[in-house]
Amino acid sequence: MDADAPLEWTTEESRAYTPADTDREMQYRTYLHESGDLRLKVAPASLDGEDHPGYTLTATSYPGLDLSETIRVRTVLTFERCERIAGEFMDLFSASYDGPGSLEDALDYAYERTRDHR
Incomplete structure (x- = not known):
């Protein structure tokens, strides 16, 4: 386990x-x-082609497989803020995830509660 x-x-x-x-x-x-079914990435927004400062949280389902999909969850100004949102996302996803059959539901659940609601 990581600290x-x-x-x-x-x-x-x-x-x-x-x-x-x-x-x-x-x-x-x-x-x-x-499970290996979901990867989260906290990275500078510019790495994902964004033309503004800040950090983007993305989620990739089934990373490394042909059917993998990546969604942008949220973009914020600082790394620390993006890390906090990632932590919330991880907690929400884990609470809802029951195996590969529930991946989409757990991903939607965490996404809806951590995305920018503008």
Whole structure:
């Protein structure tokens, strides 16, 4: 178990880097659910083609498979805020997930409660 991830999740990758065009350090982190059915990514919005500052939380169902799908959950200004939202998402998903048959329902449940409701 990772200290910064809920029990059912592991940190797959975590790194900090400084892009060539700025002196501001950026961070990137991915989490994988113990089932292997869902991956969350907290990364600079610019990595996903966004043209503004901040961090984006994305969720990928069935990562590595042909039927995988990625959704953008939310974009916020700071890494710390995006990490908090990721933690909420992980808790909500884990509380609702009962196996591969319930992945879509658990994903929808967590998404609806953590997305931007503008």
